[in-house]
Amino acid sequence: MEPDLINMFIRVCGSEYPLKISYRYYQVYAVDGKIRRYDYGEERNLLLYGDKEPTQYPLENIKVPVYIIHGENDNIECVRNAAEKLYNTLPKNTTVYGKLMVEGFNHLDFSHGRYRNEKVYSKILQLLDKINLND
Numbered sequence: 783m784e785p786d787l788i789n790m791f792i793r794v795c796g797s798e799y800p801l802k803i804s805y806r807y808y809q810v811y812a813v814d815g816k817i818r819r820y821d822y823g824e825e826r827n828l829l830l831y832g833d834k835e836p837t838q839y840p841l842e843n844i845k846v847p848v849y850i851i852h853g854e855n856d857n858i859e860c861v862r863n864a865a866e867k868l869y870n871t872l873p874k875n876t877t878v879y880g881k882l883m884v885e886g887f888n889h890l891d892f893s894h895g896r897y898r899n900e901k902v903y904s905k906i907l908q909l910l911d912k913i914n915l916n917d
Contacts, residue, residue, distance in 0.1 A: 817841065817871060841868075847877035849909055851902060853887030879909060 817839050821827065824834040831837045852865035869881060884891070884901050892902060 842873045844876050847879055849879040850881045854883055854885045855888040
């Protein structure tokens, strides 16, 4: 993490919002290695999903092309291999434009990092331009 982001990180991480996000990532990826929906507890899961356990995301329903971007230094344990897991779990008929592993980036660098424009956003814009030229 960039040194000038440490104060912001401490402020944000002390709030309730990141705790919910972290818990959400843990539930989705880390519980049993499957990509599942949110766990509301048995009673609400039964109401929402028809099952006491959260069901897996229906990845076979993905109809739009995807481009998977992740950071090399993402230290959130439960999402560390999530990009690769997602890539390997997507149905074979899903159009995957590619994967981008951003060297030196951690989870917060995508939204707050000093080099996010040149390392991530510019690559996304290049990809979108390439897609538009092929249509």
